[in-house]
Amino acid sequence: MARIGIIGNMGRMGQALQAAVAGMGEDLAGGVGRGGDVAVLAGVCDVLIDFSSPSALEGNLDAAMAAGVPIVIGTTGLEERHHWLIDSAAETIAVLQTGNTSLGVTLLAHLVREAASRLGEDWDIEIVETHHRMKVDAPSGTALLLGAAAAQGRGADLGENAVRGRDGITGKREVGTIGFAALRGGTVAGEHTVHFLADDERLALSHIAENRGIFAKGAIKAAQWLLDKQPGRYTMPEVLGL
Template sequence: MARIGIIGSKGRMGQALADAIVAAGHELAGGIDQGDDPLALARQSDVLVDFSAPAALEANLDAAATAGVPIVVGTTGLEERHHWLCDHAAARIAVLQTGNTSLGVTLLAHLVREAASRLGEDWDIEIVETHHRMKVDAPSGTALLLGEAAAAGREVALAQVAVRGRDGITGARQPGAIGFASLRGGSVAGDHTVHFLADNERLELKHLAENRAIFARGAVRAAGWLLGKPAGRYTMPQVLGL
């Protein structure tokens, strides 16, 4: 049993995490939100789970590192500087950062990488994601995670081949491009489909999230797995042994 602290406890994910912690037989060490002290929470926890906001990440990582406790970062909308902060903290503590804590999505990313590696560039790749109307970032962290998996399968950098939205006279599709499309509306928890399209045939790899509880369960499993790990950067595929 681990004492797990929640950063972002009053949000929808925070509430789901609290339920998942208890269901998994762990202890809820407490929770904080904007304006609260992350160091106080870190000192009473065995591991932290952060689903807050990118602006709070630096303080949260500093608190975890100061207290010497591992941290699972599930916050989305991160930029290059945030990943540098994760690398910096990982020199002192175990850090698992991911765009999606769902175990199903983790396996999906593995399959996407395999498909992209084995299918040639004559197979076009398009990633379509749908989320609730209140989501503030696009493409979703999960879509980008899947894009990174596809790019890794092709041994290219996603930044060099990504196409984020099309409008007007765009010209023909560029070979090797990985396209993204984002839909927003209703109360959709998160749907992601990776399309592999060739002449006369298509392959679709899909994950449908029906409830945020799946992300909470995955995050709690990752938190338990992270306990006792040496300092470094870790990933969800490692949690599943992929």
């Protein structure tokens, strides 16, 4: 049994992770919330799962490196600086960072990449995501993950081609852009649809999360997979062998 430590254990995902650990045959080493001592937790576990906040990431990585334990990062809203910190930590420990730990979303991103590659720029790409009213970042980490997959399939840079919301007189749609729209309300765990739109036909690839348990199970599966890995930066597709 792997001893799993959960950072951000008081949040919705943290609670879902705690409920799922035993069901997947592993041992809950403990958890810490905001202001908790991550270093102590890292010292008594085999792997960490972090669903806390971007502001806490640097300290969490430092604790994982000091203890020499791998870490799965599912925190969303990360910026360029955070990815630099992850790259640096990956020189010392195994790190898996993802915008979504769902196995279904991981496969969806693979399909989006393939579709974007084969359909070409004659097909416009728009990504629509819906989440509960309490979500604080937009577009969601999953939407950005899917956008990155689409851009990669086209051999393009997402940062140069993303259009995040439209308002007013925006002008015609530019060829090659990837649009994002975010809906917020209710208790929706997560819905994502990637629309491919061409003249006279449309293709939609979708994923619906019915509860947070799927993300918890995916995160634990990722942690299990990461246990014996050498230092480096890993991704969810590798967990599925994609």
